[in-house]
Structures are given as structure tokens and as C-alpha cells.
Amino acid sequence: MCLGVPGRVLAVNGLVAIVDFWGVTREVRLELVDQPVAPGDYILNHVGYAIRRIPQDDIQETLALYEQLLESAQDDLMAADVRSEVQATGDQTGGGGRKAGGGTGANG
């Protein structure tokens, strides 16, 4: 419950953002984030809410960190928590599975 997961904002509609998490597209609420969020920004998602807009300088290393986590084995508790975090967002929006460039470099 304590981790957050970074994702790339694809679109913003009022207080709802459509966010890509390594190819999984989810709705994330924006009520809690304390800075304006626009398409192309990265946010830290926690149980369906953006709690932080990740500063430009920190995006690469933040994504690298979580990609290392997600590459871990299926029974890894921390990786499982990250996967749950992605699940924790709103219902999957239409299409799903859209790739947003894949690796860290392409996402930056």
C-alpha cells in the first residue's frame, strides 16, 4: 500500500487523467496532486490518485527504478505491490494495452 507507481499522462479531462503504465492504460484522479498536470507529464500514482507530478529531472531514474522492480520474479512481494498499484487505478479505459514506447529511453 505504501508504494506509488510512475506513469505517463496521455490525456487530461477535468480531474481525471488517462495514464499509461508500461502499456496498461488507466484512469487516475487528480484531486490530490498539488501541481497542474498535462499530457506528457509523469505522475506518481497511489491507489488511483496522482500524489505527485514527477519533476522532469527525476523521470528517467524513477522509471528505471520501477522497471527494475517489475522485472523481478512473480512471487516478489514488492513487485506484486507495484502490479497491485497499477490495478488500483480506475477501470481500464478503452483499448488498453497501448504501448507508450516501452523502455525508459523512449518514454523520456
Next chain:
Amino acid sequence: MADAHAALTRLQFRDPERAAALVRALHRVTAEVRREPVAIMHVCGSHEQAIARFGLRAVFPRSLDVIMGPGCPVCITDLPEVDEAVALARQGIRLATYADMLKVRGSALSLADVQAEGARIDVVYSITQAVALARKTPSEPLVFFATGFETTAVATAAVILGDPPPNLSVLSAHKYIPPVMAIVSEMPDTRVEGFLAAGHAATITGWGIYEAFVARHRKPVVVAGFEPLDILAGLVRLVELVRDAAPEVANMYPRCVTKEGNLQAQQQLWRVFRPIGGRWRGIAHVPNGNLRLRDEWAGVDARRRFEIDVASLWDTAPPALVQQCICGDIMAGIASPRDCALFGRECLPDSAVGACMVSSEGTCRIWHQYGGHPDLAALPVDPYARRA
């Protein structure tokens, strides 16, 4: 040493050279304390997961005890709070809650027990999914059993402020971390000399919130992230502050945490919740440690909307093994899973006796999966000794 961690603002999270340098620094700094053992506490299940999965305890100095305190949100949810949820479910009210809450026992029963009796309980990953469920069945009440620390409480607050569906109400068992650190500091048995604070909780609250604690209790607090190097760097800083008898707050997670934190989230948190004293499992009474809905949100407060009859549960005795469970002492930081006769025998992830074995953030579950205290001396080669 101050220069060394100033240079760590851009961590390569698993760089072995840097890890080895930090491990050496940790050994040096711990030895400089000239008193042993040095006991520090972290209050975050994700810190414990990282420490265990990377086997960090094997490379910690033997005179450094890194203890997990009350940092598992599922585990510290107290018996009466679980009882309230169990009673509501038994009364025929539909519930939604996080998966780990199902198997956590109250005074006698868990939500999984009453689900087996036919009670309707939906597992959700977030309160937004509970909102969606409530919208699908507008004629039927749905209670969200809301657990977790400030990180999940802010999401609950946002939903309550955001015009939730009228059939949704909230049974708040949310907890607030800073007050429990004060209680652990004051426990007569405690050996804790400093705290490693959780990076994501501090993302919300800011690191400045720990200044009052440090001023009062004279124990340093270091905010740390969740990667091995984050944790090692945080520990080096923390033991330095212990060595120097310098009760200060240090932020070793600047890429996520500011002094003020997320003010917008804090405003919403405190508009919806008020802190009250109450019990935490294993810790007993924590002043201001529980978050309850303010009076103006009575309409979405399940405790006001429903008559909750927990007395009906008291006829059921807890399973005999529960009496041997020492989860309470483990969460208070005065015992480790190795001290428990049930650990890994009668108490297993699939047949958990206590809360610490249920949750993926519980110490027993984590130690069962990864081993808590690997013995490096038993390995044929000690990679860190070679580098030193």
C-alpha cells in the same frame, strides 16, 4: 562522511561499488557509536520488503539492529475495528475492502470467515473501485472498510470531498504514523535510538512534520526511499546522527519528498478527518493515531449510518493458536518472527495465525518469503569483506 552522501543525490540504485562503499561506511559509523547494539526502527512494510529481499541484514554491522516497527497498515488495524467490519458484514451489509484485510482476524473472526458464511465482501484495490461498485448498484448500501496510513487516507478524503454516490459510506480505520513513533519512543522496553521514515508517507506529509517529534523525543529521523542504496544511505545518515547525539531530521529521499509535502493532499486529509486517540494492534493506545470522519461528514460515516452490533461476535472464541501469536510484540519492535514458536510451522502465508503473516507488508510474511536475517558467515565467500 557528510560529503559522501551529499554526492548520492543521483543514486544508481543497485550499483555494487556504491553499495559496497555504503556498507563500509555503515560499518565504520556504527563502530564509532562505541556502544552496542545500536537499535534503529523503520516504520514501513516496503522498507522491510527491500531489506529482506536484498538480504541487507546480512551486510549490516552485527552491532546494528534494524527493527521493523508498526509500519504494516493491515497488521496494525486493531481487533475492534476488524470486529466492526465483521459485524456489519454479518448484519447483511455489503462491504468492499483491500484484499489483505480479508484474512486479518478481529477478536475471533475474520472477514474471510463471515464471507464463508455467505456475507458479501468485494475485494477492491482502491476506494475508486468501491465508488464504481456503489454506482453499479445504487439501491444497495455499500460500506468501504478504509484502512491504511496517510497515503491511503488522502484517497479516501478525496472521494468523500468529491460527491460520492449516496449509497457509499466509509468505515474508517485509517491510521496516522507520526504519533505512533512517539509512543514507541516512550515504551519502557524500547531500545530504539532513531527512526527511518517512509518515503511515500513523507511525500504527503513532508519531512518537516518530524521536526516536532525530534525536538520532543531527541531521536533523529531520516526519510528514506525503497531501493537498496536509498536504504543504505539513509541508515548511514541515521547512525551518524545517533553517533553525534544530533536529534535532527534528514531527508535522504529528495527526489520525492519536500519539507512541506503535498499541501493540497494535506488540506483534503484534514478537512475530512480528525485525529483521535485509540488502539493500534500490538501498540495499545496511540494519542491522535486514528483518523475518524469529522462531524460534517456524518452522512458518509458508516458508524453513524448503521447500528454496528459487535456484541454478537463475542460468543465466538478465537482459535487456540491465536493465544500463542506474538504479532503484537513484533509490531512494537520488541520481538522478531524468529522468537515466535508458530512462525513457519503452524503460521504460514496460506494459513496465517496472526496479522503479520497475512499481509504482504507484514514482517512475518516478508521474513517467511525471503528470510529475515541471512547469515553471511555461513556463505562460502563474503563479497563485502573482500572489498573492504
